[in-house]
Amino acid sequence: MTEQDLQFIPHWQTAEQSEHRFQLLEQQLQWHQESLMMYGKQVQVPRLVAYYGDENARYRYSGVWHQPTNWTPLLLSIKQMLEQSFDTRINSVLCNLYRNGHDAMGWHSDNEAELGSEPSIFSLSLGATRFFDYRRKSDHSIKHRIQLNSGSLLIMRGQFQALWQHQVPRQKRITDPRINLTFRYVYP
Ligand SMILES: O=C(O)CCC(=O)C(=O)O
Numbered sequence: 001m002t003e004q005d006l007q008f009i010p011h012w013q014t015a016e017q018s019e020h021r022f023q024l025l026e027q028q029l030q031w032h033q034e035s036l037m038m039y040g041k042q043v044q045v046p047r048l049v050a051y052y053g054d055e056n057a058r059y060r061y062s063g064v065w066h067q068p069t070n071w072t073p074l075l076l077s078i079k080q081m082l083e084q085s086f087d088t089r090i091n092s093v094l095c096n097l098y099r100n101g102h103d104a105m106g107w108h109s110d111n112e113a114e115l116g117s118e119p120s121i122f123s124l125s126l127g128a129t130r131f132f133d134y135r136r137k138s139d140h141s142i143k144h145r146i147q148l149n150s151g152s153l154l155i156m157r158g159q160f161q162a163l164w165q166h167q168v169p170r171q172k173r174i175t176d177p178r179i180n181l182t183f184r185y186v187y188p
């Protein structure tokens with residue numbers, strides 16, 4: 001992995017802007033809880049999700065194909081700002097709401113075929129600061145932790161999904177919610 005494959009911008013948005021956007025997104029988005037089959041049982045995913053984007057940007061997560069909801073004005077404006085700032089194209093955003101520190105996301109890579117071989121994923125954090133861990137697929141002892149504060153932008157590119165896994169671990173003492181928006185390009 002080169003330095004460029006994981007880029008962290010702690011203050012991409014101001015604290016005030018982040019607080020305002022958190023409030024709007026918490027109210028406006030179509031949050032729902034999903035469940036997935038694990039070892040033959042239906043298990044609830046420990047967070048709420050919502051998926052927005054262009055009509056043709058179907059995406060498979062939690063083992064199910066998801067049809068995007070049409071962009072809200074706020075999501076569209078963040079998408080356009082990212083596209084201009086980073087000279088990239090985005091057609092969807094997967095939104096996660098961690099209601100408190102009991103909500104989490106386990107180890108995974110975002111390596112679904114429809115993302116292509118070297119996806120660029122732009123991950124905006126709003127609300128409670130949470131840990132983000134990543135470890136080498138070939139050697140789990142090579143492990144790093146960063147803190148995703150409100151207003152921060154984490155950019156994963158290149159070989160990051162191929163070589164590393166990431167997680168947002170449980171932090172039981174955290175009572176505040178966090179919203180994470182992962183902007184992606186899904187090949188239609
Ligand atoms: O909440 C985060 O910061 C990570 C989200 C994530 O890994 C994902 O949506 O694939």
Ligand SMILES: [Fe+2]
Nearest residue numbers: 108109110166
């Ligand atoms: Fe991920």
